Structures are given as structure tokens and as C-alpha cells.
Amino acid sequence: MSTYGRAAEESAFVRTYTVTRGRTKPRHLLALETVLEAGQGRPGPAQAEECEEILALCRERRRSVVELAGRLGRPVTAVKILVSDLLDADALVVPLTHPYADTGAGSGPSVQLLAAVTAGLKRKWPDAVAYCQAG
Amino acid sequence: MPLPTARPDDPAAVLHSSPPPRAGAPTVLKIVIAGGFGAGKTTAVGAVSEITPLSTEEYLTEASADVDSLAGIEAKVTTTVAFDFGRLSLPDAPMPLELFLFGTPGEDRFVDLWYDLSRGAVGAVVLVDTRRLESSFTPVSFFEDIGLPFVVAVNQFDGAHRYHPEQVRAALELPAAVPVVTCDARDTNHVAGVLLALVDHAVNSVATINRAGHAPSTTFQDA
């Protein structure tokens, strides 16, 4: 039911609101799967401590918005707001994606890309159960 | 632009203190793992993910179902909903690829989030627990409605009656084109096989349906 756990959720919401200094919308268009890597810039001095955590994680390897949110234990929207700040400061950058990524807008991945996934999965797990003959 | 010569996740690259120049990051592909409560979604993500599945939270605003809402005013409440995230790289694919796995929340009132998870995805796996077959109807009709290719994976829970995949197909009224397979979500080779079946089915779907005709903004009404 929608009233279940409402108080706990509201206090979590208030805490998030504090982290993002009252903002509820990210400035950058970020998807769950948008990948970020550390850039040359430095974040401003008054950043939330979560920003340092985000930068530390992205220095280890590229991380997606969804992974950062999961590791920080913060809701995706809050993390998008902080990531937007870090993008503005060039402390994070969105890496160029491999040119093969080009898929038709709005539709799913191309057949060539899907064929590459099949090849990659078969090499990674040669003993995968063969449910279908084709491919 | 030149193709990257080294794998971006090459462990040797970690030795350098500065991040590598912005060579192409691996192409990310999304796969959705859906199913009712306790159907094995988190288990399946964990079976193939390179990281322990993360439980990620998002806020959703939904119309309040409160009886005391003032008439005529659309009351909104903010709820937290959690979903699973896992990832795996395919270093030996013809191009650098990474698969992102999203386990949907079991509750089907969070359809807005299902859209986000499904947008641009390769397809979905609907895990079915035959003891609670009815909880598979909502994900099945959701993916049918948005035109996302999906396969049905029947989990063989201990002590549950073993149904033939065709019995499950009939019960869920699935079209002949939708693959129905049995699997153990705890077994990596089973889940990898299900992913292969899904990608194969997605290829066939691209060939037969023009999926560009599906606008992502289509409003989905709860059945």
C-alpha cells in the first residue's frame, strides 16, 4: 500500500534534498546507463562529500550513473544532480563511445551489434546451455 | 576516428595513474531481467554479473491512492523503488562490449521505471516461477505492448511441479515466436544460455518487425 513506510521514505527524501541543496532536477540529460570517467577538472570547494566518492569510483574505472547510485546508496535522481555538477566542472566527462554504438534513434541495437554480443557471450561462456540451434 | 587498439578494461591500463586518453569506451547494451516476486531475478543477474548485484534506488512520483485525498486535486506521493543492477564485459567480442543487466522491481505498479530500464534495450528475460504463474502476466504484456523482444525462462524451483515449456507457453498465451526455456537461475551456464537465446530472438525480431514504429512515449495503462 502506498502509506506503508511513508515516514521513512520521506525522511530519506529530505536527506537527499539536502545533499543536492534543494535541487530536484539534473541539468544534464543523463540516462541510467550513461557512463562517466574522471576528467581533468576539480570540483568546487563546496561540493557534497558524495562528489568525492563519485570521483574516487570513476578514477578506478568508468562507471555508469546506475552503478554510482547503487554504490553510494543514493537514489538515481540525486546522483544525476551531483554528476551534472561534476560534468560542469570537467571533473567528470562522458567518454566517447565506440563508433559501432550508432544505432537507429529510438529503436534497439543493430543486427551487427547483436551478432557481436552473441560472439562475445559464446567466447566468454563456451559451456553455455544451447537453447537454440541458430546463431 | 581510429579504433581503439587496446581493450579499455585491460588490467595493464590500471597501472597508469592517469586515465587513458578518451579512446572509445565499450558499447553498452542493456538487458532487462523481469518476473514476479521471488522469481529469481536477483539470482539470475548475479549468476552472470562481474559485480555483486547492486540494489539501486530511485524515487518515483505516483498518484496517491489515499482515500482522504481532496476530490479534484491529484495527490502525488514520492515512493522509493529499488531495482537490481549488474554488468559484464565481453572482451573477446569483435568490438568492446559491456552488458548492463537490470532486474526490475517485482511490483508491477512501477511501470514508469520499467520504461527507463527497457529504453533501447536488447530485450528482456521474463523469469517464471510456475508456483506463481499469474505474476508473469504483467511483465509479459508490458514487453508485448512496448514491442521489446523477450524470452520466457521457467525456473525449476525445488519441490515445484515440473511443467513442460509448452504448457507454460499455453498458460501465458505466448505467441509461437517467443522462446520458452527452462533454466536454473543459480547456474551461470544456464543464464548465459538464456541471454544467448534472447539475443538470437532479438535478431529475428529485428528481421521481422519494424520496431522503429514503437514510440517510447506510448502510455501504458495498468491492466
Ligand SMILES: Nc1nc2c(ncn2[C@@H]2O[C@H](COP(=O)(O)OP(=O)(O)OP(=O)(O)O)[C@@H](O)[C@H]2O)c(=O)[nH]1
Ligand atoms: N531451485 C531454484 N532456486 C532458485 C532459482 N532461482 C532463484 N532461486 C532461489 O529463490 C529465491 C529467490 O530468488 P531471488 O533471486 O531473490 O528472486 P527475486 O526475483 O530477485 O525476488 P524479489 O526481488 O524479492 O522479487 C532465492 O533463495 C534463490 O536462491 C532456481 O532457478 N532454482
Ligand SMILES: [Mg+2]
Ligand atoms: Mg530481487
